Amino acid sequence: MFRPPPKSVVVGVAVAWVLIFLFFFRPTLELHFNNSEILTESYDFHETSEEAQCFKNIHASSKSPIPRVVHFLWGFGNHPEMTFMNYLAIRSALISLKPDTLKLHYEELSRDNIWFQRLQDNITLVHHNMTVEYPKQTKEHWQVSHMADALRLDILHREGGIYSDADVIALQSFNILLHNERDVILGHEGGDRHGLCNAIILARPDAAFLGQWIDRYNDFVPSEWNYHSVLLPKEMSLEQPSEICTLAPNVFFWPTWTHRHIRYMHADLSREEVVEVENLLDTYGGAFYSNQLAYHAWSQVAREEYLDRLTPELVKEKDTRFNLMVRRFL
Template sequence: MLPRNAYRLVMLMPAVVLAYMFSSYLYHIIDYVRQTNPLSGQKYIELAFEASDAELACLRGVALPGEQLPPPGATDPIPNIVHFIFGLKNPFEHPDAGRFDFLSYLAVRSAVVSLRSSAIHLHYTYLSEPPSPDANADPMTNPWIRRLAEHITLVHHPPANSTVQYAHLSDTMRLQFLLEEGGVYMDIDAFALRPFDKLLAAPRPHDVVLGAEGGNRWGLCNAVMAARANSSFIARWLASYDHVDFSREWNYHSVLLPKEMAEEHPHEVCRLAPDAFFWPTWTWRHVDWMHEPLGREAAQYWKAEIARHGGSLFDNQLAYHSWSQMAWDRYLKHLNPSVVRSRDTRFNLLVRQFMEDDL
């Protein structure tokens, strides 16, 4: 007869094996419940909304209600320069850092196609493929970089201190680039769908263009934004990062603080409705909606809508932020050129237009 402890161990082993086998499924179920339960707050993020007159004026680059346009020639447009940041964390040592892959290529390619920018700067530390411990490894070893090379300028940055919070380093770098050069900043999981020409004409003193996040407009997100160089708003925002304990907060400085600052300095910011950059949102249901398979009739409908709107799902949509933190494991990591071309989802229909013919 087995000793009692050994017997318990034998009885426990099947449960351990089953838990291991179904761990990813269990995680999916737990994550679903966590995000969609009535207390999660996601229903407020998904609230229906209408763009205000001020938000529409910002979108169209005209004077906001109650304001006068400056005299002709008194307002220089925001420069049509695009900044991306990628590869600050070394994927050779940290595989979770990700690689510059097909979707990264599509994001940059969307700016090439849609924005017709005078320059596209890809700021990076590590881009080589396969990943290398050497920060000076040749980025042209990456086939996706080679495809983009003639359209972009690679800007190398030395490795950061190993104790740095990389997400917040990216936050401050983007503000620094906009402060020094002006232009458009886009996260590497954001896709430009139509030209930004009108909003880049935002009349002074509105030197910064930010989009609302969530139907309840709970914040102004820094994943897509535009600014003139030397903006006092950007300088103030950048200075706010000094002496911050980032281990105690995540999105305050990137989403909530800019809204607070915009309310304190409304004449410095042009605010866009959620559908300009950040709709659909990051919620479970919205991510599902973007990636659910479409039947023939639905696919034809959305193809027609995208054509009617000049490349976007909705009338006022200029970009789509794909919320990779929320969508990667469920959807984005499974995408490749064949899948994007052959499977009709709203996301695939949006980004398919940026694929080169030989992919």
């Protein structure tokens, strides 16, 4: 009679195979990820004609403008406590974008939180029950980040406005974009323009591009981490270019998420570098580039080492590119 091997043997064999795989294929994997970062960083700082046309709003629309309503999401997945980084993001939106309304969509929220209390008079709270609103996704155990991806699209499709992740620093007004002839505006991620990142989305209500993007979540695969949020909108923009305006990487998403770029933004600066950065910020209205409107802090990469350690005192006293950039929002 056949007896299955003990569980410990099965686990041991599995571990052995993983170790063998890593031993033989680690150089290949490292080369792949290094090449990915190299490609992501390979930006020549030249806008395409399409990107320039979108940014400069050459063909302004007679349609109603994109609503001057800013949407943030917070407190999903048992994370009710707002951080100092989130405070900076929301405060920068209030100062730079001057929205008619700033809505904080939440499921759980600590109202005793010091950063929330500093902002509460200037924000409109919108409560969500994700189990009720997304029963299918809840049953399928979607990750919180993927649920948030779906929610932001549904909010914008219904209401329009400007969606911003809670680690985005708005550096200048988005007014130049609000009268665009196209109903959706996204920024390229990576110098190689491999995707269109959903950390910042501008849209009119009922935008056709958003409706089709939402429909594509019907075949969502949870293991494909950034396909629906970054790669899919890029594919869709190539299929239907008249429905969307795409912006150069440095408008919203430069420097990018690579470890070298994260270190670049948070490294200590010499006195000469401080003067250079301050001159850039003065020249470009608080930005690093002439067409930069926002900076995405890439919290998935930078949170543990940098963003979670931020305090008002650290931002005031430590000279880094990031700290110099956000000091005016303290």
